[in-house]
Amino acid sequence: MLMADKTVLVTGTASGIGRETALLAVREGAAKVACLDVHDQNNEETAHELEKMGAEAIALHVDLGDVDQIRTGFKSTLEAFGRLDASAHIGGYSWRGETLDVTEDLWNLVMNVNLRGTFFCCQEALRIMYPQGSGAIVNMSADAAFNPIYGFALQAAGKGGIVNMTKTLALEAAPRGVRVNVVSPGICRTQKAGANRPFQPPLKRETAPPSDAVERLGDMTAIGRYMTMEEVANAFVFLCSDRASGVSGDLMFVNGGGYPTLEY
Numbered sequence: 001m002l003m004a005d006k007t008v009l010v011t012g013t014a015s016g017i018g019r020e021t022a023l024l025a026v027r028e029g030a031a032k033v034a035c036l037d038v039h040d041q042n043n044e045e046t047a048h049e050l051e052k053m054g055a056e057a058i059a060l061h062v063d064l065g066d067v068d069q070i071r072t073g074f075k076s077t078l079e080a081f082g083r084l085d086a087s088a089h090i091g092g093y094s095w096r097g098e099t100l101d102v103t104e105d106l107w108n109l110v111m112n113v114n115l116r117g118t119f120f121c122c123q124e125a126l127r128i129m130y131p132q133g134s135g136a137i138v139n140m141s142a143d144a145a146f147n148p149i150y151g152f153a154l155q156a157a158g159k160g161g162i163v164n165m166t167k168t169l170a171l172e173a174a175p176r177g178v179r180v181n182v183v184s185p186g187i188c189r190t191q192k193a194g195a196n197r198p199f200q201p202p203l204k205r206e207t208a209p210p211s212d213a214v215e216r217l218g219d220m221t222a223i224g225r226y227m228t229m230e231e232v233a234n235a236f237v238f239l240c241s242d243r244a245s246g247v248s249g250d251l252m253f254v255n256g257g258g259y260p261t262l263e264y
């Protein structure tokens with residue numbers, strides 16, 4: 001099994017890809033899982049589910065926009081489990097809107113959760129992993145960072161920053177036995193059952209895409225369908241595992257081949 005006896009931390013575990021990754025890690029043998037999310041009720045349900053599957057699990061309230069809470073979350077994980085083999089930083093959200101509607105407060109809110117939150121999760125994971133001389137970190141990007149999509153300038157800045165940060169961190173971490181990678185998923189329907197993202201004012205674009213674009217998004221991918229949460233979780237769990245021992249500083253797309261006909 002890919003994660004036999006491993007101690008794992010996952011952010012964004014109240015819902016969606018983060019939850020799926022925690023579940024898959026335990027199906028692959030992970031023994032201890034720390035679940036970090038801001039939505040307590042659903043996060044506790046995830047931890048409970050992991051315990052029913054035979055793992056030791058803790059649900060920790062962490063707002064990724066708050067660096068002190070991130071530090072406390074990692075400290076509590078180390079106190080509870082004594083080590084950390086893999087850290088998957090998945091929590092966050094996308095925000096789509098006109099650049100002229102992005103206030104300084106909104107910029108701070110979105111960037112603090114997605115980019116700053118991911119950076120400080122990496123920092124805390126490295127603090128634990130360097131003394132161990134081993135560990136794997138996997139961050140979450142988004143295809144909006146690579147394919148210009150109307151209204152995603154803020155999103156592209158944050159999720160693109162995560163990719164560049166990952167590659168540089170990987171260089172620092174490699175000689176200390178720690179791998180750092182990043183996954184960029186394609187379009188994936190998730191429960192969206194965690195924290196609410198900030199309000200998105202309507203787009204004011206002059207040339208609108210077809211009115212059924214959202215329903216047809218899956219058809220516009222090369223593979224002709226949405227990605228599943230499990231397909232994305234598989235990438236996270238593989239990169240967290242020793243099976244990926246030679247992979248670091250890598251960006252793995254899970255998007256079924258991209259978007260030859262994207263009109264969105």
Ligand SMILES: NC(=O)c1ccc[n+]([C@@H]2O[C@H](COP(=O)([O-])OP(=O)(O)OC[C@H]3O[C@@H](n4cnc5c(N)ncnc54)[C@H](O)[C@@H]3O)[C@@H](O)[C@H]2O)c1
Pocket residue numbers: 011012013014015016017018036037038039062063064065090091092093094113140141142143184185186187188189190191192193194195196
């Ligand atoms: N679903 C997709 O198509 C897609 C595509 C590209 C990237 N992503 C990325 O995948 C990640 C997971 O999203 P998802 O699609 O599973 O959606 P989701 O809404 O189902 O899950 C997001 C999780 O992040 C948590 N979260 C949000 N803000 C938080 C905060 N401030 N502090 C702590 N936790 C917070 C939520 O509570 C929730 O549990 C996000 O980073 C998202 O940007 C998703």
